[in-house]
Amino acid sequence: xxxxxxxxxxxxxxxxxxxxxxxxxxxxxxxxxxxxxxxxxxxxxxxxxxxxxxxxxxxxxxxxxxxxxxxxxxxxxxxxxxxxxxxxxxxxxxxxxxxxxxxxxxxxxxxxxxxxxxxxxxxxxxxxxxxxxxxxxxxxxxxxxxxxxxxxxxxxxxxxxxxxxxxxxxxxxxxxxxxxxxxxxxxxxxxxxxxxxxxxxxxxxxxxxxxxxxxxxxxxxxxxxxxxxx
Numbered sequence: 001x002x003x004x005x006x007x008x009x010x011x012x013x014x015x016x017x018x019x020x021x022x023x024x025x026x027x028x029x030x031x032x033x034x035x036x037x038x039x040x041x042x043x044x045x046x047x048x049x050x051x052x053x054x055x056x057x058x059x060x061x062x063x064x065x066x067x068x069x070x071x072x073x074x075x076x077x078x079x080x081x082x083x084x085x086x087x088x089x090x091x092x093x094x095x096x097x098x099x100x101x102x103x104x105x106x107x108x109x110x111x112x113x114x115x116x117x118x119x120x121x122x123x124x125x126x127x128x129x130x131x132x133x134x135x136x137x138x139x140x141x142x143x144x145x146x147x148x149x150x151x152x153x154x155x156x157x158x159x160x161x162x163x164x165x166x167x168x169x170x171x172x173x174x175x176x177x178x179x180x181x182x183x184x185x186x187x188x189x190x191x192x193x194x195x196x197x198x199x200x201x202x203x204x205x206x207x208x209x210x211x212x213x214x215x216x217x218x219x220x221x222x223x224x225x226x227x228x229x230x
Contacts, residue, residue, distance in 0.1 A: 007048075008049060008050075011045060011046070011048050011049050011054075012049070012054075014045060015042045015045050015046060015058055018041055018042045018045070019039075019042050019058075019061055019062065019065060022038050022039055022041075022042075022065070023065045023068070023069065025038075026065070026069040026073045027069065027072055027073055027074075028074075029074065030073065030074050030075075030076030031073075031085075032076065032085055035066065035069070035085055035086070035089045036085070036088050036089030036090075036091070036092040036093065037092070039062045039065070039066060039089055039092075039093055040092055040093060040096055042058050042061075042062060043055065043058050043059055043062060043093055043096050043097055043100070044096065045058075046058040046059075046100065047100050047103075047104075051104070052100070052101045052104050052105070055097055055100045055101060055104070056097065056101070058097075059093055059094060059096075059097040062093050063090060063093065063094075066086055066089050066090060066093075067086075069086070070082070070083075070086050126144060127141065127142045127143075127144040127145030127146075127147070127148055128141065128142045128145060129141040129142070129145050129156075129160075130215075133215075136162055136163055137157075137160060137161045137162055138156065138157055138160035138161075138166070139157070140157070141153055141156050141157065141160075148198070148200075148206060148208070149169065149198070149200055149201075150200040150201050150202055150204075151201070163182075167179065169198045169199055169200075170196060170197070170198055170199075171196065171197035171198065171199055171205060173197075174196040174197050177194075177196065178194065178196050181194045185212065185214075189214060190214070191211065191212035191213040191214050192210045192211070192212035193210070193211055193212070194209070194210050195207065195208070195209045195210075196208065196210070
């Protein structure tokens with residue numbers, strides 16, 4: 001939290017300093033059409049701050065400084081050219097601001113969706129994983145899947161580094177049935193649908209239901225599988 005606040009203060013200070021520097025240059029020399037490019041820098045830096053308020057406020061400040069510069073900056077060229085340069089600068093700034101806002105809203109929506117999905121998995125005691133057949137290892141899993149195995153996500157991904165290693169957690173009495181079903185599923189090109197038991201590091205036995213779906217490439221070859229767990 002402290003690090004986040006420090007970064008926030010750093011970026012706010014950097015944006016403020018840049019705006020003041022650019023405005024000072026604008027009052028001393030004619031920036032011409034490049035004014036839009038230099039004022040774009042603070043707007044792009046504002047992307048690193050959380051939320052959309054910082055981006056909007058930065059764009060508003062830049063808009064105000066560009067407008068003030070119209071009256072106080074040294075005139076260089078015809079009035080229509082000066083107005084055109086300022087208008088183009090405002091257009092560039094607000095286009096970038098619009099893209100920043102859309103990106104942040106998309107990121108926030110994805111974060112919210114992920115949080116709700118994780119909550120649903122936890123409440124329903126569900127989990128999911130993804131297996132890469134080419135690399136022959138697990139490449140992703142949910143936190144709930146890791147909890148079922150009494151591990152963290154990183155520990156699960158390190159542990160399930162091969163098909164043979166993944167079989168170790170299956171209960172010995174279910175292991176042969178699990179291997180046979182897995183091979184049959186691959187041959188028949190259908191996902192797994194099997195109930196079996198797994199043994200956790202602490203020795204607990206848990207009953208799980210594996211519902212797999214195969215992942216195919218453009219040529220129809222099996223490249224992996226994805227499965228929810230319950």
